[in-house]
Amino acid sequence: MVSSTLNLTDTTEKIIAEYIWIDGSGLGLRSKARTLPGPVTDPAKLPKWNYDGSSTDQAPGDDKNIQDSVPHSIDELYLLFFSPQAIFKDPFRRGNNILVMCDAYTPAGEPIPTNKRFNAAKIFSDPDVLAEEPWYGIEQEYTLLQKDVKWPIGWPVGGFPGPQGPYYCGVGADKAFGRDIVDAHYKACLYAGINISGINGEVMPGQWEFQVGPVVGISAGDQLWMARYILERITEIAGAVLSFDPKPVQGDWNGAGAHTNYSTKSMRNDGGLDVIKKAIEKLGSRHKEHISAYGKGNERRLTGRHETADINTFSWGVANRGASIRVGRDTEKAGKGYFEDRRPASNMDPYIVTSMIAETTILLKP
């Protein structure tokens, strides 16, 4: 019986590379695979590829130029290309097979409008930002839904489970729904080379969280997107639907966020707490701009209830989960460390959020 777990290294040098990109919605992931003659570890050595932008809502124009290394013919009008940016080991195909995170360009080499990585990479290569070595730890929350009914897994169809309380980090068939997916994802990410630092069951039943970090600069966005891709591949196997909606169920049920923990070299050194406070002030002065870039539908989540701060209010506090920005007790005690921006929604684009935080706190002059 031929299985998808066949180990090819005994029979061939060839490897399979799965190229992954973000589509026109800004949240949907797409991928397709190609054969390469041998193992590759450096993204710069991977060939650029192309895809049919009209199918993913991204065709920007009618450029007729076709680049080389096109493996098969496609409608010329909608050719877009992606550049490989980061390589990870493929936990599904294993062996020497790889997953490749890409961003998209026109044939002329211009980033297409939905390519948010390009601008983020510019910010992260600014000398002032490079000098500060920004670290990110992103807490990605997500909800698992039953296929077909799109109601959270474990919830009775047509009804609700008992109120929140028993589910946060809970154990047991009546408290934890979908752990298989979560545990498979944890190991798959570690295998792939993603810096996944932990997982936990969330307050709303059927909701979970994983954390990626600490990761430096642009790779935080690359790794989080790749982790999201791996998660959706796993839910596909499990027959469950993945949702990053920031408020999947109305009522007395928590929303889903992507709290972003952040520090710079100055914040991690002695005297860092003051640098942190100044950075928080700068964030406060750009609250509206950040909020508008922190994910669609966030107003349904940031209500001031369910461990959030109201969307129109900017606040910060030590160990305060009802604030926009939370500083941990450890950081307060040590006088240095990091802080947590609790505003981003689960459907945020990490390229945008991470680079915006760096831009506001490092490049913005007070």
Next chain:
Amino acid sequence: MALLTDLINLNLSESTDKIIAEYIWIGGSGMDLRSKARTLNGPVSDPSKLPKWNYDGSSTGQAPGEDSEVILYPQAIFKDPFRRGNNILVMCDAYDPAGVSIPTNKRCAAAKIFSHPDVLAEEPWYGIEQEYTLLQKDVKWPLGWPVGGYPGPQGPYYCGVGADKAWGRDIVDAHYKACLYAGINISGINGEVMPGQWEFQVGPAVGISAADELWVARYILERITEIAGVVLTFDPKPIQGDWNGAGAHTNYSTKSMRKEGGFEVIKKAIEKLGKKHKEHIAAYGEGNERRLTGRHETADINTFKWGVADRGASVRVGRDTQKEGKGYFEDRRPASNMDPYVVTSMIAKTTILTE
């Protein structure tokens, strides 16, 4: 879903030194177990080398939202039977940021008792017989019981075999091996008198580790029932009527009891327990009055009595112990939902530290 299982069973030691540590703690009800996992850079076998962690106490009824951090102190490490490899389970207890144990942390006070020189000198051993009931998810009726009805009366089920007598053995057997793999001193299992009810025993374990091991055994059991789609209950009297309750009989001995002349030490200890019957009962599990009725192999909750080989007594001494003049005794009063930190330390305190 072979591919999902492949991923869950991935042996990471081939691709990374990193390990996953599942930190386990007891939540605000004193009975709800919680856990979350973190990545560590390499294998760890000494709990003191593990980093402290924290969790959102406002979500477990253990802290307010404006000051929600509760700190986890790792206390005992076990091998993770679910993730295997070098991955671990870590039993923790909870403190506020100032280092003071939070009110629901019963381990802290127990540890103090167990480190008292008089208690240390007596090397208290514990063997805990944990009974539990398996329930069908959604209806919360015991596993194997017809929904809306009852099985035949008790009789055939105790240590029984067969599809009409033993329900849920898969869970019990998986649990037995998982605990042995984890490094828990699980000494046995048996089917209980009430169908759908089972028992496992942990021990002999010394001092505080008895309770650490029992809590982790409970955690592993609930993870397994979660996989099986069955609900676990430690309720001491899950079904009213002519059906047995569930207890956590606690077998106990000290160095003096295990030596020549130990039987006299045992009798004196039992006397001391008798004098503090009410205090012990109050700490031996909620709802115990529904179970300790004087029927179904229990002693009435208001009565303290002991006897050799007497299953209707509060404290039972085995015939072996009587014959040899030394050994151990069994406190049959604790309910299945007792906190072993409280019970084990209380027995030590009453029998060793009280005059």
